[in-house]
Amino acid sequence: MSITQLPLVHRKKAGRTWRKLRQMKALYLLMLLPAVFVFIFNYMPLYGVLIAFKDFNYSKGILGSDWNQFAYFKSMLNDSFFRRALWNTIRINLLSILIIFPAPIIFALLLNEMKHLPYKRVVQTISYLPHFMSWVVIGGFVYQLLSPEGGIVNALLGLFGIEPIYFMTNSHLFIPVLLSASIWQGVGWGSIIYLAAISGIDPTLYESAEIDGAGRWQKVFSITIPAIMPAIIILFILSLSSILNAGFDPIFNLYNPLVMNVADVIDTYVYRKGLLESKFGYAAAVGLFQSLIGLLLVYFSNRLIKKFSDYGIW
Numbered sequence: 001m002s003i004t005q006l007p008l009v010h011r012k013k014a015g016r017t018w019r020k021l022r023q024m025k026a027l028y029l030l031m032l033l034p035a036v037f038v039f040i041f042n043y044m045p046l047y048g049v050l051i052a053f054k055d056f057n058y059s060k061g062i063l064g065s066d067w068n069q070f071a072y073f074k075s076m077l078n079d080s081f082f083r084r085a086l087w088n089t090i091r092i093n094l095l096s097i098l099i100i101f102p103a104p105i106i107f108a109l110l111l112n113e114m115k116h117l118p119y120k121r122v123v124q125t126i127s128y129l130p131h132f133m134s135w136v137v138i139g140g141f142v143y144q145l146l147s148p149e150g151g152i153v154n155a156l157l158g159l160f161g162i163e164p165i166y167f168m169t170n171s172h173l174f175i176p177v178l179l180s181a182s183i184w185q186g187v188g189w190g191s192i193i194y195l196a197a198i199s200g201i202d203p204t205l206y207e208s209a210e211i212d213g214a215g216r217w218q219k220v221f222s223i224t225i226p227a228i229m230p231a232i233i234i235l236f237i238l239s240l241s242s243i244l245n246a247g248f249d250p251i252f253n254l255y256n257p258l259v260m261n262v263a264d265v266i267d268t269y270v271y272r273k274g275l276l277e278s279k280f281g282y283a284a285a286v287g288l289f290q291s292l293i294g295l296l297l298v299y300f301s302n303r304l305i306k307k308f309s310d311y312g313i314w
């Protein structure tokens with residue numbers, strides 16, 4: 001059916017739509033490239049998820065391979081190494097939410113209280129730099145820093161008569177080291193969103209609070225934090241989606257066989273099963289399980305938060 005065959009009301013609506021499209025055609029063209037990129041690299045590979053449900057055979061292909069009756073999922077749940085990786089992933093992510101997630105918020109609030117602008121810009125610039133460093137570089141830096149032979153930390157401890165500590169081979173110290181390195185790497189970059197939210201606060205609110213006699217901390221807790229609460233809640237909900245994703249890069253570049261009992265997570269487990277052991281279907285099943293749990297956590301956490309506040313992703 002052509003536009004001329006539509007009723008008058010629908011023709012007018014369609015005409016307005018086409019006019020808007022013509023007016024914003026440059027913006028749609030700019031959007032086209034990232035949309036194609038997302039489609040090719042994010043949606044087309046979803047076809048390969050089928051190997052999680054099949055006994056994949058190279059000669060038969062994905063569609064020609066036989067269904068495995070959820071054999072990989074049953075094997076996954078019965079694997080003690082998977083259960084260990086699952087527990088380690090949940091533990092590291094819960095600690096990350098408690099420790100790493102508030103760090104950019106606190107850092108943004110502290111930066112906002114700086115009145116000396118040149119010093120503030122220098123601090124911001126320095127705090128952003130680690131984000132652009134590869135975890136390979138950061139991992140090497142951490143190993144050198146904590147080395148029992150020549151490391152700065154152990155050298156300082158030696159001044160107080162403390163014997164060298166093998167930080168990177170101590171299973172009790174691995175997670176604190178991992179969290180500390182993650183904070184250092186991401187706190188500056190993570191604070192950008194909160195600083196942007198703070199910059200949108202009406203300055204007259206602070207002026208009114210000063211007239212009423214409010215101190216610095218009172219203004220932070222009564223004006224700044226409530227104003228950036230929507231950003232905090234949205235990022236918190238999104239962080240829950242990665243509760244089963246502890247991050248491959250930081251752990252892979254910091255862990256070693258001596259700390260596998262606390263450092264082996266789902267991402268490194270999938271790496272071993274998929275790439276080192278060539279169990280592609282099994283690795284796809286674990287990854288699908290990981291994604292499904294993340295999706296459910298986002299959905300139910302968003303619904304729960306919407307019940308108690310006006311904020312949410314949708």
